[in-house]
Amino acid sequence: MTDMGKIYGRSPAGFAADAVRRAADDAGLALADLDGLLTSSGVLGGVGLDLQKDLGLKDLRLLSEVQAYGSTAGAMVQYASMAVRSGLAEAVACVFADAPLKEKTSSGAAYARAAGASGWRGLMAAAGIMGANPLYALAARRHMDTYGTTSEQLAHIAVAQRAWAATNPRAQLRDPITVDDHQASRMIAEPFHLLDCCLVTNGGIAVIVTTAERAAHLRRPPVHLLGWAQSHPGYPMHQGSDFGLVSGAAQAGPAALKMAGVSLGDVDVAELYDCYTFTVLLTLEDYGFCAKGEGGSFAASGALAPGGSLPVNTGGGQLSSYYMWGMTPLSEAVLQARGEAGERQVPRHDVVLVSGNGGILDHHSTLVLSPHPHA
Amino acid sequence: MTTLVVRRDAATEKFFDGTARGELLIRHCTACGAHAAPQFEACPACQEPTAAWVPAAGTATVISWTAIHGRPGDDAPAPQRVVALVELAEGPWLYAALNGLRAGERPWPGMSVNVAFEHPEGGEAIPVFLPAA
Ligand SMILES: [Zn+2]
Numbered sequence: 001m002t003d004m005g006k007i008y009g010r011s012p013a014g015f016a017a018d019a020v021r022r023a024a025d026d027a028g029l030a031l032a033d034l035d036g037l038l039t040s041s042g043v044l045g046g047v048g049l050d051l052q053k054d055l056g057l058k059d060l061r062l063l064s065e066v067q068a069y070g071s072t073a074g075a076m077v078q079y080a081s082m083a084v085r086s087g088l089a090e091a092v093a094c095v096f097a098d099a100p101l102k103e104k105t106s107s108g109a110a111y112a113r114a115a116g117a118s119g120w121r122g123l124m125a126a127a128g129i130m131g132a133n134p135l136y137a138l139a140a141r142r143h144m145d146t147y148g149t150t151s152e153q154l155a156h157i158a159v160a161q162r163a164w165a166a167t168n169p170r171a172q173l174r175d176p177i178t179v180d181d182h183q184a185s186r187m188i189a190e191p192f193h194l195l196d197c198c199l200v201t202n203g204g205i206a207v208i209v210t211t212a213e214r215a216a217h218l219r220r221p222p223v224h225l226l227g228w229a230q231s232h233p234g235y236p237m238h239q240g241s242d243f244g245l246v247s248g249a250a251q252a253g254p255a256a257l258k259m260a261g262v263s264l265g266d267v268d269v270a271e272l273y274d275c276y277t278f279t280v281l282l283t284l285e286d287y288g289f290c291a292k293g294e295g296g297s298f299a300a301s302g303a304l305a306p307g308g309s310l311p312v313n314t315g316g317g318q319l320s321s322y323y324m325w326g327m328t329p330l331s332e333a334v335l336q337a338r339g340e341a342g343e344r345q346v347p348r349h350d351v352v353l354v355s356g357n358g359g360i361l362d363h364h365s366t367l368v369l370s371p372h373p374h375a
Numbered sequence: 376m377t378t379l380v381v382r383r384d385a386a387t388e389k390f391f392d393g394t395a396r397g398e399l400l401i402r403h404c405t406a407c408g409a410h411a412a413p414q415f416e417a418c419p420a421c422q423e424p425t426a427a428w429v430p431a432a433g434t435a436t437v438i439s440w441t442a443i444h445g446r447p448g449d450d451a452p453a454p455q456r457v458v459a460l461v462e463l464a465e466g467p468w469l470y471a472a473l474n475g476l477r478a479g480e481r482p483w484p485g486m487s488v489n490v491a492f493e494h495p496e497g498g499e500a501i502p503v504f505l506p507a508a
C-alpha cells in the first residue's frame with residue numbers, strides 16, 4: 001500500500017507500480033517471482049497492461065486489466081485464486097491505483113471531466129445526474145420510503161467508522177464526529193449529507209495471491225481465502241425492479257459463506273464497501289446480519305462501532321480512511337486477519353468478511369478470509 | 376444550476392427528433408408487446424433485436440427522488456434541483472428533472488407527474504416532469 005491522500009504529481013500507473021513493489025517486498029518476494037498481474041484503476045483509468053513493463057516483469061503467465069467497478073478488487077482476488085489453483089500462474093499481483101485529486105482542482109471537477117454531454121449520458125447529465133451521488137441518493141431514498149430508514153440512522157454508520165479511523169494512522173480523517181455533526185454537514189444530494197459520502201484519494205494498493213504452501217514460507221503471516229462469490233443482479237429499468245432495496249450481497253454473501261463452510265454467526269469482523277453510508281446499511285441487511293429493512297436500527301444500536309457486537313470497517317473505510325475502491329475493505333481485512341491492525345485490532349479475527357460493490361449497486365463481490373487454512 | 380446542453384449521437388437521433396416535436400419516445404416490442412426505456416435497442420424482455428419507437432402517454436409516477444444541492448454563492452443560497460426516477464404508465468423507468476415544485480417542496484413516492492419539454496438554446500429538447508394538476 002502506497003501513501004494515501006493528497007499526494008500530487010504522480011500518475012495512477014506510478015502509484016500502481018509502487019504498490020506492487022511494496023506488496024512484493026512485504027511478502028518477501030522479488031518482483032521476478034511474480035508470474036501473474038491483474039490491474040485496475042478508477043473511472044479515469046490509467047493503469048493497464050503497460051504496468052508489466054513499468055515493473056520490468058518478464059514472461060508473465062497471466063496479465064489482464066479487470067473492471068467490475070467497486071467489486072473489482074474482490075473479483076481480481078477470485079480470478080487470481082482460480083489461476084493459482086489451475087496452475088496458470090503461481091504468484092499473482094492484483095493492483096488498484098487512482099489519482100483523481102489534482103492540486104487546485106475540486107474532486108467534482110476531476111470526475112466531471114469524465115462525463116460526456118451527448119447521447120444517453122448527456123440526457124442523464126441534463127436531468128442533473130452527474131457522477132454517482134444522485135443515483136445512490138435515489139436508491140437510499142427508496143429504501144427510506146419503503147422501510148422507514150432515516151438520515152440519523154445513516155449518521156451512526158459515519159460516526160462508527162470515524163471512531164475506528166481515530167486509531168488508523170493511514171486514515172485521512174481521524175477527528176471524532178457526532179450524529180449532530182453529520183446532520184449539520186453540507187447537503188450534497190438529499191438524503192445524503194457530506195458525511196454520508198466517501199473521500200477522494202490518490203494512491204495504490206496491491207495484494208499478492210499464491211498457493212497456501214508457498215505463502216506459508218513467506219515473510220508475513222498468510223491470509224487464507226476460504227470463500228468467494230460475485231453477484232450482478234442486472235436490475236431492469238422497469239416496473240418491479242428491486243433497485244435500492246436489495247443488492248447483489250443477498251446472493252453473493254450466503255454463497256461465499258457456504259463455500260467457506262462458515263455461517264454468518266462465525267464472522268468476527270466485516271469490511272464492507274462504503275461508497276456511501278447507505279451502501280453499508282444495505283449490505284448488512286443483504287448479508288443477513290439483520291432483517292431486511294432493519295439496517296437502520298441495527299446501525300443505530302452501536303453494533304458497528306469499536307466495542308460493538310459486529311466490528312465493521314475497522315480502519316474507517318472509504319468514508320474516513322482512504323478511497324481505493326474495493327482495495328479499501330480488502331486491505332483492512334488483510335491487516336485484521338494477520339493481527340497487524342495495531343490499536344484497532346479486533347481480538348477475534350478468525351473469519352473476516354469482505355465486500356465489494358460497484359456501479360449503482362449493480363456489481364457485488366464477497367470474500368471470506370481467515371488466518372487459518374480451514375474454518 | 377444551469378441545465379447542460381445535450382447533443383445527439385447516432386443512438387439518440389430518433390429520440391431527440393421526438394422531443395423536438397413534443398413526444399417522449401420509448402421502445403415497444405412488436406414481438407412480445409413489452410415496453411422498454413428508450414435506450415434499449417433490443418427488447419430486454421424477449422431479446423427481439425429491433426424494438427420499435429412509440430410515443431409514451433407522458434404520465435408517470437415517482438419511484439424515488441433526490442434534491443441535488445450546489446454550492447452557495449457569495450450572497451445567494453445554494454441552488455437546489457430535484458431529480459426523480461419515474462415509472463411511465465407503460466412501465467419503463469426514466470431519470471428526469473422534476474420541475475414545477477414550490478421552493479423547498481419535495482415529491483413523494485407514487486406522486487403523479489406529467490412529461491413536459493425544455494428547449495435549451497443550442498441543444499436538443501429534453502423531457503422533464505411536472506406535478507400532475
Ligand atoms: Zn419483446
